Amino acid sequence: MGLSSEKKWDDKLAGALHNLDKPTYPQNSQGILRHKLFHKISSLKRERTFEEMLPWYEFLAERLRIIGQETIASPILKMRIREKILALLPAVMRRRTVFAWTRLFSTKALSFAVLTIFAFTAVFGFFSSPAPVSAAPVTYLESFEGQVEIVRNGSVISAMPKFHLRDRDIIRTEKNALATIHFLDDSLGRLDEESELRIERLFIHPSDRTNTVVELQLRRGRLWSKVLSLVDEFARFQVKSPGTVTVAKKRAAFDVKTVKGKTVVAAIENAVDVTVAGKKTNLLDTTLTDGQKVEVSNGKAKVTNIQSKQAEDRAWISQNLEADKEYVTRIAERNKETRMETASGFNPVKVISDTTTQVFRSDVDRERAKFQAVEAKLVQAEILFEQGHADEGQKVLVDFKDLLRQSSDKVKVWEKEDPEKALVLKEAFETELKIYRKQFAIFLPSDAVYPLKEAIGAVDMMLASTPEEKTEKTLGVASEQLMDAQQMTKDGQEDLAKESLQKFVATLETAQLEAENIAPEEKAKVVFALLEQQEDHLKLIQRIADKVEWKGPPVLAPKELRGISLQEMIGQVTEVVEQFNTAGQVTEAATPISAAPKSETQAQPLSTPSISSAPLDQVLEETSPFEFPTDTLSGMTVIQLKAAPSAPTFSATSSTLPE
Amino acid sequence: MVHRSLKTQERLISGLAEKAVQGDTEAFSQLYDIFFDPLYRYLYYRCNGDAVEDLLETVFLKVWMNLSKYKTSYNGDRPPFSAWIFRIAHNVLIDFYRAHKSHEPLADDHPDTRREHTSTDLIHRKLQKETLKIAMENLKSSYQQILILKFINDLSNEEISSVIGKSENSLRILQYRALKALRKELEKLGITEYEA
Numbered sequence: 001m002g003l004s005s006e007k008k009w010d011d012k013l014a015g016a017l018h019n020l021d022k023p024t025y026p027q028n029s030q031g032i033l034r035h036k037l038f039h040k041i042s043s044l045k046r047e048r049t050f051e052e053m054l055p056w057y058e059f060l061a062e063r064l065r066i067i068g069q070e071t072i073a074s075p076i077l078k079m080r081i082r083e084k085i086l087a088l089l090p091a092v093m094r095r096r097t098v099f100a101w102t103r104l105f106s107t108k109a110l111s112f113a114v115l116t117i118f119a120f121t122a123v124f125g126f127f128s129s130p131a132p133v134s135a136a137p138v139t140y141l142e143s144f145e146g147q148v149e150i151v152r153n154g155s156v157i158s159a160m161p162k163f164h165l166r167d168r169d170i171i172r173t174e175k176n177a178l179a180t181i182h183f184l185d186d187s188l189g190r191l192d193e194e195s196e197l198r199i200e201r202l203f204i205h206p207s208d209r210t211n212t213v214v215e216l217q218l219r220r221g222r223l224w225s226k227v228l229s230l231v232d233e234f235a236r237f238q239v240k241s242p243g244t245v246t247v248a249k250k251r252a253a254f255d256v257k258t259v260k261g262k263t264v265v266a267a268i269e270n271a272v273d274v275t276v277a278g279k280k281t282n283l284l285d286t287t288l289t290d291g292q293k294v295e296v297s298n299g300k301a302k303v304t305n306i307q308s309k310q311a312e313d314r315a316w317i318s319q320n321l322e323a324d325k326e327y328v329t330r331i332a333e334r335n336k337e338t339r340m341e342t343a344s345g346f347n348p349v350k351v352i353s354d355t356t357t358q359v360f361r362s363d364v365d366r367e368r369a370k371f372q373a374v375e376a377k378l379v380q381a382e383i384l385f386e387q388g389h390a391d392e393g394q395k396v397l398v399d400f401k402d403l404l405r406q407s408s409d410k411v412k413v414w415e416k417e418d419p420e421k422a423l424v425l426k427e428a429f430e431t432e433l434k435i436y437r438k439q440f441a442i443f444l445p446s447d448a449v450y451p452l453k454e455a456i457g458a459v460d461m462m463l464a465s466t467p468e469e470k471t472e473k474t475l476g477v478a479s480e481q482l483m484d485a486q487q488m489t490k491d492g493q494e495d496l497a498k499e500s501l502q503k504f505v506a507t508l509e510t511a512q513l514e515a516e517n518i519a520p521e522e523k524a525k526v527v528f529a530l531l532e533q534q535e536d537h538l539k540l541i542q543r544i545a546d547k548v549e550w551k552g553p554p555v556l557a558p559k560e561l562r563g564i565s566l567q568e569m570i571g572q573v574t575e576v577v578e579q580f581n582t583a584g585q586v587t588e589a590a591t592p593i594s595a596a597p598k599s600e601t602q603a604q605p606l607s608t609p610s611i612s613s614a615p616l617d618q619v620l621e622e623t624s625p626f627e628f629p630t631d632t633l634s635g636m637t638v639i640q641l642k643a644a645p646s647a648p649t650f651s652a653t654s655s656t657l658p659e
Numbered sequence: 660m661v662h663r664s665l666k667t668q669e670r671l672i673s674g675l676a677e678k679a680v681q682g683d684t685e686a687f688s689q690l691y692d693i694f695f696d697p698l699y700r701y702l703y704y705r706c707n708g709d710a711v712e713d714l715l716e717t718v719f720l721k722v723w724m725n726l727s728k729y730k731t732s733y734n735g736d737r738p739p740f741s742a743w744i745f746r747i748a749h750n751v752l753i754d755f756y757r758a759h760k761s762h763e764p765l766a767d768d769h770p771d772t773r774r775e776h777t778s779t780d781l782i783h784r785k786l787q788k789e790t791l792k793i794a795m796e797n798l799k800s801s802y803q804q805i806l807i808l809k810f811i812n813d814l815s816n817e818e819i820s821s822v823i824g825k826s827e828n829s830l831r832i833l834q835y836r837a838l839k840a841l842r843k844e845l846e847k848l849g850i851t852e853y854e855a
Contacts, residue, residue, distance in 0.1 A: 050835070065811070068812060085719050
């Protein structure tokens with residue numbers, strides 16, 4: 001075929017192809033296919049861009065921050081690790097000089113070192129406490145009825161049993177609800193219905209569990225507080241409410257109610273300090289003894305006896321007092337179990353012989369180990385008293401005091417040779433004794449184990465290094481005896497009340513004699529502190545004697561007792577107290593020091609004379625133990641005065657603050 | 660906010676660190692108070708609960724033992740103290756992982772065979788501490804670290820850069836990837852942006 005023929009064939013083929021029917025998709029099938037295709041496209045997940053996701057990431061980041069703030073270790077864990085770390089620091093420091101740095105950085109060497117140190121400290125138990133098996137105390141919701149909520153960081157949480165409470169938590173109760181709060185110092189709070197309580201501060205010292213602070217703010221409603229025992233000088237239990245700040249002393253039960261701008265603080269057992277704020281700087285700073293209340297409203301404050309005419313109030317008080325008794329019994333049992341566990345299987349004789357034969361790192365450690373023997377004696381005595389073997393119990397207590405006397409003598413020797421060593425040991429003993437003082441504070445003269453409380457008081461006085469310290473400790477014991485006398489009176493046990501008062505008088509006389517040994521330059525501050533305390537004593541004494549118009553538990557009127565009447569005894573006490581008041585050399589009246597600028601306060605003369613050894617203002621400024629921080633309460637500035645007592649009153653009077 | 664509290668206390672921390680270097684245990688005790696919670700958060704999300712306490716102790720002990728190193732090293736251009744502490748915590752954690760290999764966090768692309776989440780098993784959850792911890796367990800170490808340091812402990816990029824040893828630019832990229840990875844883990848747990 002020539003070229004021309006091929007070209008003709010190509011043309012024919014192209015023409016045929018051109019005219020060929022092209023296959024086409026049917027129209028309706030196209031539509032179905034389109035529909036299927038777009039459906040598939042729309043169902044595919046498209047990865048969104050960063051800009052589209054940004055709000056979610058921002059939210060996520062913010063949420064992580066909030067969760068981060070809420071991720072906090074428990075205070076118990078924090079304290080536990082702190083104690084361990086601080087105990088190990090000196091040992092770690094010593095090891096620094098022994099090992100090369102490269103060995104220290106090695107994980108294995110470090111682990112071995114840490115384990116060795118832990119084993120070393122575990123064997124000698126330098127930081128053993130009467131309750132080594134117990135965790136650090138916490139504050140929690142002991143029980144509740146009805147609708148109770150906790151507000152934490154703005155979140156509302158429904159109450160749960162044993163819910164742990166923290167600083168800044170708010171507890172709210174609705175109608176017919178009740179919340180009972182157990183605080184870290186073993187105090188108890190009962191929040192009535194339709195109330196709101198904010199926990200301002202909870203503090204417990206990691207190595208001294210008697211050094212506690214509980215600060216609450218009652219925003220509305222009613223709070224019953226039962227403060228079991230505060231033994232540390234810095235411990236406090238405080239309730240703020242509109243216009244008032246109430247601070248419990250040692251042990252107390254008190255009621256705070258704030259409704260519609262009116263606040264009423266009632267002291268039910270023992271005494272509480274109450275400070276009332278006013279618009280100007282005229283403030284009321286007083287001690288309410290049991291049976292007294294203060295009503296604050298419209299800038300006025302009125303102190304009266306409790307006269308609960310309302311059945312509701314009477315029921316509230318009597319129910320709480322009843323519940324308090326059960327609570328005290330429970331705490332006493334718990335503390336007893338702890339003491340028994342500590343002492344179980346412990347042979348004090350073996351410990352004493354061990355301390356003479358074993359090698360200790362220092363004399364201080366040896367004495368600390370001996371203290372374990374002392375603790376066991378206390379438990380032995382407790383068991384004997386409970387079983388009715390009072391004589392044997394007393395013998396063991398004599399051993400207990402003797403053992404501690406040996407240690408305290410050692411402390412006194414070291415105070416001259418090595419004051420730092422003496423201080424370390426003394427502080428260790430005092431910390432341990434404080435725990436026992438706190439536990440035993442709830443024992444009353446009517447309890448079989450009451451001698452244990454007296455023994456601890458006596459031993460505490462033994463550890464005093466200076467006359468002023470001894471005088472202060474002695475007065476502390478006297479205060480306890482007086483509170484015990486008051487409780488016995490209320491319980492209708494007048495013989496025991498009389499016995500406690502006799503002991504109180506004897507203790508005061510001892511304190512007075514000790515005060516004679518105080519150097520003149522120290523006497524001023526000690527006597528000033530004593531004067532403060534005597535005013536409270538006098539109020540308590542009067543309460544024992546007075547017949548108060550109170551619908552609470554019955555208070556027996558003083559009656560003739562064999563030999564000496566209660567009234568005569570009170571006369572004796574008053575005489576001793578007056579002797580105390582004149583113990584210092586007196587020349588001129590004192591002017592109280594106020595925390596507020598002088599121009600804003602009205603100086604009120606003290607009812608008792610001042611000391612002439614130094615200008616009183618200077619003395620008080622330097623040495624007054626009553627410094628409290630300025631605080632703000634409901635928009636009004638509360639400045640707690642430095643001890644400006646008015647003349648002691650022997651009968652309940654009402655006083656109204658000027659506006 | 661934690662970072663603000665560390666930031667506002669920068670001067671205090673610096674002063675305390677100087678004292679602690681001299682052997683002042685009281686200053687060290689205050690540093691303990693300041694750094695305890697941030698370090699707790701750092702460790703809480705990166706290992707199981709039992710180990711946290713031991714690791715915290717180890718971290719603080721190591722801080723104490725190495726205080727003189729903080730003073731003498733870096734030749735005057737030392738990082739912020741908080742960054743230095745977190746660096747120690749980071750190293751302690753690495754040692755812990757090496758010693759307990761089964762607890763090493765999984766890589767990002769490792770299939771999660773420990774927990775099976777089917778659509779029927781998914782429980783509607785809110786983004787809380789517990790769910791976050793579960794989600795974080797599946798992230799790789801570098802993602803966990805950046806999320807905790809940046810968002811949970813609120814450290815600055817400069818501080819994180821000292822801890823991790825990456826530039827601030829790299830940190831921004833790492834931060835975005837970490838958030839993205841976390842988002843995916845949260846979605847597996849049934850937590851979406853609409854339900855967080």
